Amino acid sequence: MSAHRLTEGIAVRGLSKSFGAVPAVDNLTFDAAPGTVTGFLGPNGAGKSTTLRMVLGLIRPDCGTSTIDGQSYHELPVPAAVAGAALDAEGFHPGRAGRTHLRIYCHTSGVPLQRADDVLDMVGLANAAHRRIGGYSLGMRQRLALAVALLGDPRTLILDEPANGLDPEGIVWMRTLLRQFADEGRTVLVSSHVLTEMQHLADNVVIIDRGRLLYQGPVNQAPVIDVRTPQADVLRVSLAHRDGVTIDQPAPDRLLVTGLDATAVGRTAFEAGIELAWLAERTGNLENLFFALTAAER
CATH class of the missing domain: 3.40.50.300 (P-loop containing nucleotide triphosphate hydrolases)
Known part of the structure; x- marks a missing residue:
């Protein structure tokens, strides 16, 4: 490449x-x-x-x-x-044949025909280039x-x-x-x-x-604090001024907070007089995070 x-x-x-x-x-x-x-x-x-x-x-x-x-x-x-x-x-x-298929795409994309052989080698199909795709x-x-x-x-x-x-x-x-x-x-x-x-x-x-964003961030992320409250917008404002804090809001009553632990989020809510319906810490493992987030949507 x-x-x-x-x-x-x-x-x-x-x-x-x-x-x-x-x-x-x-x-x-x-x-x-x-x-x-x-x-x-x-x-x-x-x-x-x-x-x-x-x-x-x-x-x-x-x-x-x-x-x-x-x-x-x-x-x-x-x-x-x-x-x-x-x-x-x-x-x-x-x-x-695989090579023929790629050369057709070369013609339609304005790519030199030699590129077909280059990418066949790149993806490990050079030895099967002459074979019919039906046998792949x-x-x-x-x-x-x-x-x-x-x-x-x-x-x-x-x-x-x-x-x-x-x-x-x-x-x-x-x-x-x-x-x-x-x-x-x-x-x-x-x-x-x-x-x-x-x-x-x-x-x-x-x-x-369900077509909605639940999380965007690094795979090896710090723990995510999952918090739900009817005053999510107010809590978001209270948390947003803290250094290093990232906040996603997948639903009107739900925040996903990184950069703080659960104790700090709970204390911020308490000091602002915000009622919490749910507060949980999701570990940094991708599988755990995925199932915790998607199960909460069901």
């Missing part, structure tokens, strides 16, 4: 989408910064795939914006050079989908469940490749259900459920 190039990353602001009366994404705001791997996490039906498709211009949002390097996907002059995406390992013509395993199709995403040598990668179908060796390979990509100053946004893998791979995580 090429040397570092300037990138602004991915910025999602107030993104919402409903299908009929069903809200899929609800006023979602988050960032995926350059030089990092951002894990995009949530239960089935949380709105992850819909969000990724809106970022890539495949679904029109009801409101809100999403940008890649400061522009919407449709505004990018050469999309393949800015953002590469692999949203599934399907949609391949089973009778077409799921793991091989995942690698081919990633090869398509890498064709334009992009500054940003957006991947949906890229480890699905990979064996343990393939998962380690994927982790190494994405880590190298981010270490070059590029942006990686990866959706996954494999929390243990995200604990190893991701620098930051965005956790959503």
Whole structure:
């Protein structure tokens, strides 16, 4: 892969989408910064795939914006050079060889044909380049989908469940490749259900459920204080002036506070005369944090 190039990353602001009366994404705001791997996490039906498709211009949002390097996907002059995406390992013509499939994408993306062989080697499919895709395993199709995403040598990668179908060796390979990509100053946004893998791979995580943001922050974060009160806005003001404090508000009556322990949050509420309905400390383990946050939404 090429040397570092300037990138602004991915910025999602107030993104919402409903299908009929069903809200899929609800006023979602988050960032995926350059030089990092951002894990995009949530239960089935949380709105992850819909969000990724809106970022890539495949679904029109009801409101809100999403940008890649400061522009919407449709505004990018050469999309393949800015953002590469692999949203599934399907949609391949089973009778077409892997190399032929990639060369078709080279033509449509304005990429030299030699790039097809370069990325086939990069994803470990050089020896299977001549084989028909219908004979590929799921793991091989995942690698081919990633090869398509890498064709334009992009500054940003957006991947949906890229480890699905990979064996343990393939998962380690994927982790190494994405880590190298981010270490070059590029942006990686990866959706996954494999929390243990995200604990190893991701620098930051965005956790959503029912289309709403529950948490955005580092994987190896300090404990998060989960506090619920009918006076959440007042408590937020009382806490916000403290140095090093970060506050997320996933619901009108709920705050997620980092940078203070539970005792300090409780004392602040008491001194301000704020009634608390719930106060709990969530440990820094990603799996514990994920299940604590999503279970609270059920």
